[in-house]
Amino acid sequence: MSKVATRFAPSPTGALHIGGVRTALFNWLFSKNQKGTFHLRIEDTDKERSKDEHKIQIIQSLKWLGIEHDGEEYIQSTKINDHINVANELLKNGNAYKCYCSSEEIEEQKKRARQKKLPYIYNRKWRDIPESEAPKDINPVIRFKSKIEGSTVLKDLVQGDVEIDNKTIEDFIILRNDGTPTYNLSATVDDHQMNMTHIIRGDDHKINTFKQMQIYLAMKWDLPKFAHIPLIHTIEGKKLSKRDNASTLEDYSKIGIIPDALRNYLLRLGWSFEDKEIFTLDESIKHFNIEGIGKSPSKLDMSRILSMNEHYIKNIDENDLFNQLAEYCKLYKSEIQSDKKDKIKKSLTFLKNKAKTLEDIFNNGQYIILDEIDFNQDDIKLIDDKAKKVISDFTVQFATVDKLSKETLEPIVNELIKSNSTNFKGVGQPLRIALTGSKFGPGIYDIIISLGKEEVTKRLTNKELS
Numbered sequence: 001m002s003k004v005a006t007r008f009a010p011s012p013t014g015a016l017h018i019g020g021v022r023t024a025l026f027n028w029l030f031s032k033n034q035k036g037t038f039h040l041r042i043e044d045t046d047k048e049r050s051k052d053e054h055k056i057q058i059i060q061s062l063k064w065l066g067i068e069h070d071g072e073e074y075i076q077s078t079k080i081n082d083h084i085n086v087a088n089e090l091l092k093n094g095n096a097y098k099c100y101c102s103s104e105e106i107e108e109q110k111k112r113a114r115q116k117k118l119p120y121i122y123n124r125k126w127r128d129i130p131e132s133e134a135p136k137d138i139n140p141v142i143r144f145k146s147k148i149e150g151s152t153v154l155k156d157l158v159q160g161d162v163e164i165d166n167k168t169i170e171d172f173i174i175l176r177n178d179g180t181p182t183y184n185l186s187a188t189v190d191d192h193q194m195n196m197t198h199i200i201r202g203d204d205h206k207i208n209t210f211k212q213m214q215i216y217l218a219m220k221w222d223l224p225k226f227a228h229i230p231l232i233h234t235i236e237g238k239k240l241s242k243r244d245n246a247s248t249l250e251d252y253s254k255i256g257i258i259p260d261a262l263r264n265y266l267l268r269l270g271w272s273f274e275d276k277e278i279f280t281l282d283e284s285i286k287h288f289n290i291e292g293i294g295k296s297p298s299k300l301d302m303s304r305i306l307s308m309n310e311h312y313i314k315n316i317d318e319n320d321l322f323n324q325l326a327e328y329c330k331l332y333k334s335e336i337q338s339d340k341k342d343k344i345k346k347s348l349t350f351l352k353n354k355a356k357t358l359e360d361i362f363n364n365g366q367y368i369i370l371d372e373i374d375f376n377q378d379d380i381k382l383i384d385d386k387a388k389k390v391i392s393d394f395t396v397q398f399a400t401v402d403k404l405s406k407e408t409l410e411p412i413v414n415e416l417i418k419s420n421s422t423n424f425k426g427v428g429q430p431l432r433i434a435l436t437g438s439k440f441g442p443g444i445y446d447i448i449i450s451l452g453k454e455e456v457t458k459r460l461t462n463k464e465l466s
Contacts, residue, residue, distance in 0.1 A: 004036025005197050008062075008069075009076075009187065011043045012054035015248040016061045018300065019202065019232045019240060022266045026229060027200045028067045029267070029288040036197070040069035041190060043076045045180070050077075061249040065259050066281065074194060076186060083181035083189045086219065087142055087174045095218040096174060098140035099126040121170040142175035144185075144214065152210055157227035157290045159203065164210055172211055188212040196224050200290070203228035227290050230270060230297045240300055256328055256358025257305065261312040265305050270298040278311065310356040318348045328358040329369065336369055343368050347450040350442050367436035368450060375437040375464060382439065383465055387430035390420055394431060395460045404453060406445045413444075435459050 008024040010016060031038040040059070044050040055073075062068070090096035099122075106122070113120040126134075127145060134140065147166040154162040174185040181189075187208070191199060199209070206228050216223050232240045240247060252262055264279055271294070273279075273287045313321065322345050326336050336344060344351075344365055355361045367373065383391075397412045416427045428444040435447050435456065448456050 002195065002197050004031055004034035005039065005195055006031045006036065006200060007039040007041050007074075007191070007194060007196055009041040009043050009190075010058050011046060011049075012051055012058060013046060013049040014054060015250055016058050018247055018249065018252075018266075021061070021065065021249050022232065022269060023201055023229060024062060024067055025065070025263065025266050026271070026288075026293070027198075028069075029284055030198065030200060030290060032285045033288045037070040038067075039071060039074060039194060039196075041074040041076060041194070043183075043186070045077050045080070045186060047077075057250070064253065065249065065263050074190065076190060079186075079190060079193070080181060082193065083186045084175065084179065086189050086215075087181060087185055090144065090174065090215070090218060091142055093218070094145070096142050096144050097127055097171075098131060098134065099143045099171075099173075100134045100138045100140045101125060102138060121168070122172075124171050127171060139177040141173045141177045143171040144174050144211070144218075146171050146211070146214055152213065154206070154209060154213070154226060156206075157198075157225055158230075158293050159206075159228055159295060162206065169207075169210055169214070174215075184208055184211045185215065188215045191224060192216070192219075192221050198225045198227065200227045200229065202231055204231060227293070229293060230295060232269065233297045233299050235299050235301055237297075237299065252305070253328075254332055256332075256360065256362070257309050258312045258316070258324060258358065260316070261309040262305065264312075265308045269300070270294050306356045313352050313355055313357075313361070318345070321348060321352065325358050325361055329362055332359075333362050334366075334369060337371075340369055343450055343452075347442075347446070350446040350450075353442075364442055367441065367447065373435075373437040373459065373462070375433075376439070379433050379437070379439045380464070383430060383433060386420070386422075386426075387433075388465065390416055390422070390427055390430045391434050391460055391465060393419065394427070395457065398453075398456065398460070401453070404449045406449075409445050409448060431460075434462065434465055 006027040008020070008027050010020055010024075028038045030036075040062070042055055042058070044055070059073070087096065091098070101122075105125075109123055110120045122143070126140075126143075146169045149166060151163050151165050152169075154164070156162050172184060173182050175181055191212075209226050209228070213223060234240055249262075260281070263281075263284070267279060267284055267288070268277065271288070271292045273292055276283075276287075279287070322341075325344070325348075326341075329336050347365060347368060348361075351361050351365045355364060362369065393416055394412065397415070401408050401412070413424070413427050417423060420426065429439050431444050432441055432447065433439055435444075435451065441447065442450075451459070
């Protein structure tokens with residue numbers, strides 16, 4: 001058996017869809033498990049919609065998730081002549097023919113199919129008409145001469161044996177009337193030239209597979225093995241589309257999902273191994289197999305993604321967590337300045353406690369990250385005369401503290417609770433607003449310790465609180 005080779009073949013016409021990311025992940029993991037190779041093919045033949053920035057975004061997105069391809073990217077548009085040559089060879093050996101139907105004729109066929117509520121299938125008019133009878137004023141398309149008799153069985157590695165009546169597969173176009181190849185021809189030629197052994201893709205490609213199998217057989221090429229993955233659905237059970245929220249990889253990066261967490265979630269979205277939920281990268285590669293892929297669609301559940309992300313935030317090395325936070329802040333928030341890094345690192349232990357995303361950690365820690373307090377206008381209204389007295393009393397007693405710890409701060413807070421006839425909230429809330437700008441956030445002792453004595457004193461005497 002040839003060395004396993006898989007590929008991911010996105011079109012650079014937009015952001016990378018989460019369904020495509022999972023397909024790439026499964027191909028990559030399978031190739032790594034089998035000690036094979038994984039390749040990236042950019043299907044850029046749609047010149048109007050294909051953009052270099054989308055290509056770059058696709059490559060960077062996969063790299064962000066830890067998926068890196070072997071060798072250089074395979075650029076489909078550079079292989080057009082090869083696709084055309086194969087079409088001409090199919091024409092020469094009788095497996096294709098020129099179709100001279102006008103666009104009006106094709107539209108009329110489609111109209112009749114709609115009226116009968118049947119799927120449109122080209123009527124094969126020019127399949128057996130001699131070219132000598134062809135009209136002179138029409139540029140023909142080239143159609144593949146599909147099988148009419150019998151049936152074809154696809155031995156799908158996920159779905160099992162799938163049989164189709166051959167007459168339901170139309171004589172599909174392989175070259176348009178402008179001489180450009182179509183998807184099914186180009187993809188087949190590319191997969192053959194790239195020596196792909198396994199084609200793992202969404203099960204919406206199943207009909208394409210039957211068409212491509214016929215091209216393989218007509219060219220006497222070895223067939224790769226096919227595996228069709230069930231699609232990802234929304235939590236409501238509908239097919240996930242690019243119009244849905246959080247449908248692209250960038251959507252998850254922006255809200256602060258950690259790559260390892262998302263990769264783990266996508267791995268478990270339609271694949272299982274025993275009852276294991278959390279996989280390291282090495283474990284993912286070791287255990288991944290096609291047999292573990294389910295046959296039913298999976299539902300994308302944001303609450304499960306957040307839960308998985310929370311697990312990773314709480315359990316990964318804090319140096320790694322800080323580096324990911326710093327990169328996230330640089331891309332989407334405010335860059336962490338060098339003089340703030342140590343404070344953030346030391347504070348991660350409590351900043352991550354209630355955080356499900358990197359964005360949550362930023363929100364919890366922005367009182368450290370930002371140079372100026374951004375007071376919540378509703379919260380600052382809570383600083384009434386009683387709250388101002390609490391802040392003032394605390395400031396006086398705080399000046400006598402040499403070493404900041406819960407043990408040195410707690411007696412001061414308890415005394416203020418007693419002298420101001422209030423409770424812990426009555427002391428903690430005004431102090432939290434004064435120090436962070438919001439009534440929500442980490443525990444008051446953690447805030448004070450993380451800021452340090454000088455910064456706390458500075459913030460407690462802010463004129464905005466007067």
